[in-house]
Amino acid sequence: MQACCVNHAEVVFKGLLEKKEGVPSELQVFVNRILKDHSLFAKYIRMYAEVRVAILKKYVTAQATIYRCSNCEGDSTLIILSAPLLLLIWRISMLFMRGINKWELNDKKLIVDFKSVDGALKSEFKEMIDEYLNGGERSFLTLSHEIEKVKEVPKVCLEDFHYADVFANLWVMGHEVAHTISEDKLSQVTSELLEIRKATAKFVDLYDLYPSVAHEWEEELNADLIALLLLYLTEAKRLKVDLEDVLVRETIASKIAGGVALACEAMYHIVRNVYPENTKDLNELKHPPLEIRWQVVKSYLMQISRPRANVSIFYFADVISRISFSFTDQ
Ligand SMILES: [Zn+2]
Numbered sequence: 147m148q149a150c151c152v153n154h155a156e157v158v159f160k161g162l163l164e165k166k167e168g169v170p171s172e173l174q175v176f177v178n179r180i181l182k183d184h185s186l187f188a189k190y191i192r193m194y195a196e197v198r199v200a201i202l203k204k205y206v207t208a209q210a211t212i213y214r215c216s217n218c219e220g221d222s223t224l225i226i227l228s229a230p231l232l233l234l235i236w237r238i239s240m241l242f243m244r245g246i247n248k249w250e251l252n253d254k255k256l257i258v259d260f261k262s263v264d265g266a267l268k269s270e271f272k273e274m275i276d277e278y279l280n281g282g283e284r285s286f287l288t289l290s291h292e293i294e295k296v297k298e299v300p301k302v303c304l305e306d307f308h309y310a311d312v313f314a315n316l317w318v319m320g321h322e323v324a325h326t327i328s329e330d331k332l333s334q335v336t337s338e339l340l341e342i343r344k345a346t347a348k349f350v351d352l353y354d355l356y357p358s359v360a361h362e363w364e365e366e367l368n369a370d371l372i373a374l375l376l377l378y379l380t381e382a383k384r385l386k387v388d389l390e391d392v393l394v395r396e397t398i399a400s401k402i403a404g405g406v407a408l409a410c411e412a413m414y415h416i417v418r419n420v421y422p423e424n425t426k427d428l429n430e431l432k433h434p435p436l437e438i439r440w441q442v443v444k445s446y447l448m449q450i451s452r453p454r455a456n457v458s459i460f461y462f463a464d465v466i467s468r469i470s471f472s473f474t475d476q
């Protein structure tokens with residue numbers, strides 16, 4: 147993006163916040179930092195979009211707005227990420243870590259041992275979700291006591307969850323940006339991005355949806371997978387490792403799977419509470435259900451990372467879903 151378009155993004159951001167009664171969030175600092183750490187991923191994002199973090203209306207995960215620069219008249223995109231969602235993802239990871247007893251790497255294999263989750267932890271989890279749903283706690287600063295609570299958590303576990311949080315954020319960002327990139331621009335990044343579109347179209351065909359709904363689903367799944375592929379390719383470059391090595395592919399895929407699982411986990415709890423009556427008719431859903439999005443993500447990650455038969459790249463993701471169950475079962 148040109149400097150004039152970046153400047154104009156700020157004008158658009160202010161205007162949108164005024165219209166929607168939103169406010170900028172201090173999480174912007176956190177998002178800027180992870181973009182700086184993942185500079186190649188950030189480079190792709192910034193080819194098309196500027197990213198801002200704000201406290202948005204309830205249940206909005208993120209929004210993308212296309213605008214025309216007042217100086218050069220070029221089109222660009224402003225992505226506004228929902229600070230409450232990013233905070234929820236972080237809080238879930240902080241709480242889930244407290245359900246871990248042991249987290250050790252043994253001969254490159256992760257060994258995890260769970261704690262039994264007591265009533266106090268379960269109610270803490272419920273309160274956290276309620277706070278989100280009621281528009282309560284919205285700031286890292288008021289949550290500094292949460293950091294105190296993970297003092298006993300094994301260091302490797304802290305690191306792994308930190309990465310899952312970072313990847314969850316990047317994936318959400320990548321998803322929004324992917325929505326706004328046109329097909330011809332996609333093919334310039336990598337030809338594999340075009341293959342994604344063919345594969346999701348085939349997959350959505352299986353569901354016998356109305357054409358308009360099928361189109362919406364395809365757009366969502368495409369955005370999920372484009373974000374995934376960009377993360378996968380740029381992470382290998384960031385770590386200066388070679389994707390020809392199966393160990394490298396497994397490690398990166400498993401980290402990314404953990405991040406996507408964490409993001410889906412947060413969205414799952416929102417959806418479950420906001421729409422408790424689950425509709426059976428898929429044609430009524432503008433977005434594919436999270437379960438389906440997760441299945442598509444999994445199968446695509448398997449396809450690009452080609453792990454060995456005896457290795458599960460979803461081990462960390464499975465750990466997250468197991469802890470989730472222990473925090474929410476009655
Ligand atoms: Zn411009």
Ligand SMILES: [Zn+2]
Nearest residue numbers: 321325366369
């Ligand atoms: Zn989307």
